[in-house]
Each structure stands twice: as C-alpha cells, then as structure tokens.
Amino acid sequence: MRRKFLCAAAIMLCIAMLFSSCAFGADDETVTAPSENYTKKTVKESKDGIDISASYPETGASNVNAIIASEVRKNIDSFKKEADDYLSANAATCALNIDCEISPNGENILNVCYSVKSEIGSAVKESRFARAYNIAEDGLYGIKDFFAPDDEAFLQTLNRCVRESLTAAGALGETPDAEALNSGAASDGFFGSFMFMQDKFVFVFPAGQLAEQSVTAEVPLSSFDGKVKPGSPSIKDYSQLETAESIHADAPAVEETTAEETTAEETTEKETTEEETAAPVNDGSKKIALTFDDGPGPYTDSILEALKQVGGKATFFMVGTSVKAYPEQVKHVYEAGCQIGNHTYDHPTLTKCSDDKINKEVSQVQELVEKLTGERPKLFRPPGGSRDEHVRGLVNMPFILWNVDTQDWKYRDSDYVYNYVMKTVDKGDIILMHDIHKTSAQAAVRLIKELSAQGYELVTISELFEAYGPPLVKGESFYAVTGNTWK
Ligand code: ZN
Numbered sequence: 393m394r395r396k397f398l399c400a401a402a403i404m405l406c407i408a409m410l411f412s413s414c415a416f417g418a419d420d421e422t423v424t425a426p427s428e429n430y431t432k433k434t435v436k437e438s439k440d441g442i443d444i445s446a447s448y449p450e451t452g453a454s455n456v457n458a459i460i461a462s463e464v465r466k467n468i469d470s471f472k473k474e475a476d477d478y479l480s481a482n483a484a485t486c487a488l489n490i491d492c493e494i495s496p497n498g499e500n501i502l503n504v505c506y507s508v509k510s511e512i513g514s515a516v517k518e519s520r521f522a523r524a525y526n527i528a529e530d531g532l533y534g535i536k537d538f539f540a541p542d543d544e545a546f547l548q549t550l551n552r553c554v555r556e557s558l559t560a561a562g563a564l565g566e567t568p569d570a571e572a573l574n575s576g577a578a579s580d581g582f583f584g585s586f587m588f589m590q591d592k593f594v595f596v597f598p599a600g601q602l603a604e605q606s607v608t609a610e611v612p613l614s615s616f617d618g619k620v621k622p623g624s625p626s627i628k629d630y631s632q633l634e635t636a637e638s639i640h641a642d643a644p645a646v647e648e649t650t651a652e653e654t655t656a657e658e659t660t661e662k663e664t665t666e667e668e669t670a671a672p673v674n675d676g677s678k679k680i681a682l683t684f685d686d687g688p689g690p691y692t693d694s695i696l697e698a699l700k701q702v703g704g705k706a707t708f709f710m711v712g713t714s715v716k717a718y719p720e721q722v723k724h725v726y727e728a729g730c731q732i733g734n735h736t737y738d739h740p741t742l743t744k745c746s747d748d749k750i751n752k753e754v755s756q757v758q759e760l761v762e763k764l765t766g767e768r769p770k771l772f773r774p775p776g777g778s779r780d781e782h783v784r785g786l787v788n789m790p791f792i793l794w795n796v797d798t799q800d801w802k803y804r805d806s807d808y809v810y811n812y813v814m815k816t817v818d819k820g821d822i823i824l825m826h827d828i829h830k831t832s833a834q835a836a837v838r839l840i841k842e843l844s845a846q847g848y849e850l851v852t853i854s855e856l857f858e859a860y861g862p863p864l865v866k867g868e869s870f871y872a873v874t875g876n877t878w879k
Pocket residue numbers: 639685686735739775776
C-alpha cells in the first residue's frame with residue numbers, strides 16, 4: 393500500500409516535471425484576459441527547432457507567482473532537455489504547449505487547470521493538472537489544508553467519493569493503475585492536483601497516475617457532512633482563515649524603538665543569473681537547510697542543543713522584536729555556528745510599507761544583531777514571503793524563501809510537522825519552521841535526530857547554496873536550490 397502510494401507520487405512528480413513553464417528567456421510575451429485578481433500571460437519561444445508556448449496566470453500575490461513561475465519553468469526546462477536530446481539524433485520539430493483554464497472562487501482563491509501537450513518527433517503526450525492558489529495567504533493549497541491532521545475519515549470519504557465519481561464516468565477501467573485507487577491506497581499526497589470550487593473539489597489526475605489519460609473527479613463538499621476541516625482554513629467562512637500576520641500573535645511585545653534612520657544595506661551591484669535547473673550536485677551528499685523564523689525565543693536553545701548532538705547547523709531568520717526580547721539566545725545561535733538572517737524588525741508586509749519604513753525595518757535588525765554578535769546578517773527573508781521588485785531593490789541581500797512549508801504555525805502539532813517533513817524531505821530542501829512555537833521546537837528536535845540518522849547533513853543556507861547552487865545574488869529571490877520544487 394505504501395509502495396503504491398510512493399509509486400503514484402513518483403509518477404505525479406515526473407508528470408509535474410514534464411510541464412515546465414515560464415516567461416524566462418521567452419521571445420514574445422502577451423498579456424490577455426485582465427481581471428481584478430489576475431492576468432493571463434502567454435509567452436512564446438521558437439528556437440533551434442523547438443517551439444514553446446505557455447499560458448499561466450499572474451496574480452497580485454508574489455509567492456503564488458513564484459510558485460507558478462517555478463512550476464511552469466520546470467516543465468519547459470525538462471521538455472527542452474528531452475527535445476534537445478531527441479534533436480541531436482533526429483531532424484524534427486518539437487513543440488510544447490501549456491495552456492491554463494482559470495476558475496476563481498471568490499476573491500481569495502484562484503483555481504487553475506493546466507493542460508500540457510508535448511510533441512517530440514512523432515511522440516505526442518498530453519496531460520493535465522490542477523492547482524488551488526490561496527491568494528489571501530499567498531500560498532498553494534494542499535488537500536491537508538481542509539482536514540485535521542489526524543482525520544482519517546476525511547481521507548476515506550475522499551477516496552470513496554473519487555472512486556465513485558470516476559467509476560460513474562467510466563474513467564476507471566481495468567488498467568493496472570486504477571488499482572491504486574480501487575485498493576484504497578490513496579492518501580493526501582495522492583490528491584495533490586485539485587481545484588477548490590464553491591461547492592466541490594475537482595481532482596484532476598495527471599496522465600499516468602490513475603489511467604493513461606488524465607481523469608477528472610468531482611467531489612461535492614456536502615460529502616463531508618460539514619466536518620471537512622476542523623482546525624484548518626475554513627471552506628465557507630474564509631474570513632476566519634488564520635493569516636500570515638497571526639504568526640506573531642504570540643511573539644513578545646516590545647516597545648517602539650527610536651533607532652536613527654539609516655538606509656538598508658549599502659548598495660551593491662545587482663545581477664540577474666540564469667538559474668540552472670539540473671538536480672543538485674550528485675556527489676552523494678544529502679545536505680538540507682532547516683530554517684526557523686520569527687525568533688529567537690524560549691525554545692531556541694532546545695533546537696541548538698539537538699543540532700549540537702548531531703553536529704548540525706540551521707539558519708534562524710530573526711525579527712528585531714524577538715532579538716531584543718531574547719538577546720542571550722541570539723548569542724547562543726551565533727556561538728553554535730548557526731546562521732542568522734534578517735526577518736525585519738517587527739514583521740510588516742513589506743509590499744505595503746514606505747521606503748523609509750522598509751529601510752528601518754531592515755537596518756534595525758542589522759544593527760541589533762551586529763551589536764550582539766559582531767556580525768551583520770547577510771541573508772534576508774521577507775515576512776510572509778511578501779516582496780516585489782521595489783522591495784527587492786531596497787533590501788540589498790539575497791531573499792531566502794523556502795520550498796518545504798511545514799505550516800507549523802497553523803497546525804501547532806509536533807507530530808504533524810515531524811511527519812510532513814519526513815515524508816517530503818529531499819536533498820537541497822529549505823524547510824520552513826518557526827522556533828517561537830513549542831510544538832515546532834519539539835518537532836525540530838525529533839527531526840534533527842532522525843534526519844541526521846538518515847544521512848541528511850544539516851547545513852546553513854549559505855552552505856547549502858555553496859554546495860548545490862545557484863549563487864546567491866543580492867535582491868534576487870531564492871526559494872530552492874537547483875532542481876528543487878515547492879512542496
Ligand atoms: Zn515570519
């Protein structure tokens with residue numbers, strides 16, 4: 393059962409990799425279908441016998457845009473690689489077409505169904521996959537956002553409803569892959585490709601996951617008896633959704649400071665790099681970066697102790713208010729050889745701040761940390777991942793995001809966080825947690841021990857990028873090392 397799930401997940405991953413997309417290095421760019429919440433962009437590129445056309449949404453949410461761009465780009469890049477290989481031995485035309493159908497659900501949810509068609513010589517492959525973007529929280533919905541971590545009944549209902557829907561549509565034939573669902577092997581990871589409509593989930597299984605072709609199953613929300621999502625984002629009452637701002641609900645309150653104004657960091661030249669998309673260096677190493685935001689706090693020392701036991705390091709993106717409240721812990725982090733990053737003074741959404749405010753938010757933390765450790769942070773993580781070109785121009789450090797989001801601040805459940813990381817972890821990952829929550833620190837202590845036992849090397853962000861690339865550039869965003877995708 394476990395093996396089947398892994399198999400399906402691997403197939404899904406391969407399919408996801410097949411669809412890469414994006415505007416990078418495209419010859420031609422058009423924007424169509426403007427709406428209040430998004431625009432649909434189309435990029436076209438034609439070069440060396442390879443024709444590529446990709447349409448995808450661009451939203452007002454920066455992290456969502458980064459997720460979309462990454463997924464589209466990965467698809468394009470892996471197609472190009474395949475096409476190049478083919479063209480080196482054959483004369484033919486290769487084409488990739490990525491299109492998307494956008495279905496907003498209210499203002500805060502954007503559902504997108506992508507269709508991907510690739511032609512390499514005479515081989516034509518078609519598939520579809522879907523994503524539900526959470527515009528309000530600037531992230532991607534996983535099916536786990538709709539049920540409590542231990543709610544097995546939800547998965548069983550989901551499994552049954554999907555099976556019924558596919559059977560009714562005659563989509564579940566006698567193909568071996570249909571067995572995965574028939575045997576009840578499905579789990580949350582199995583349901584990664586879905587849209588969240590007003591009254592139903594729509595699951596779009598990519599070609600090869602359940603059948604040779606993509607198949608679609610609709611599951612009405614009413615199937616879940618209104619018990620769909622205890623402790624998770626609400627389906628109906630979206631206003632009760634915990635926002636990124638609430639991360640700080642339990643952070644120590646600190647009085648206003650009156651630090652003198654300074655500009656963020658001194659300006660240095662900014663370059664754009666062509667990111668590589670090959671897998672991280674295959675040298676047998678398994679380096680990953682654990683990152684802890686919003687601290688330090690009363691639990692930080694327990695994480696440092698666990699790291700020490702295994703000779704591991706981590707990166708702490710500190711906020712100024714916590715630095716002031718827990719100066720000893722700042723020193724401990726530094727003395728442990730861990731990396732300290734800047735996460736602003738009091739965690740505002742930077743895209744809504746004046747230049748003055750942004751400069752202050754950043755420089756205050758630089759100074760506070762320097763006073764305590766003698767060193768200024770060299771990495772920046774914007775609160776909530778929120779950033780735009782303007783913000784990136786002002787803060788002259790690399791913007792370090794993440795590719796594994798534990799959502800620990802939302803679940804506050806150490807088992808959930810532990811299991812989520814153990815299930816998704818891969819070399820090169822940047823894992824996001826918050827050391828201000830006891831449950832997160834408890835999960836981290838277990839994770840550090842187990843990851844290390846499994847041969848993972850826990851390194852700082854700088855060490856991770858030095859080992860696996862790409863080079864860190866000031867003012868640019870990095871959510872993963874080469875080859876890693878958001879998960
Ligand atoms: Zn934060």
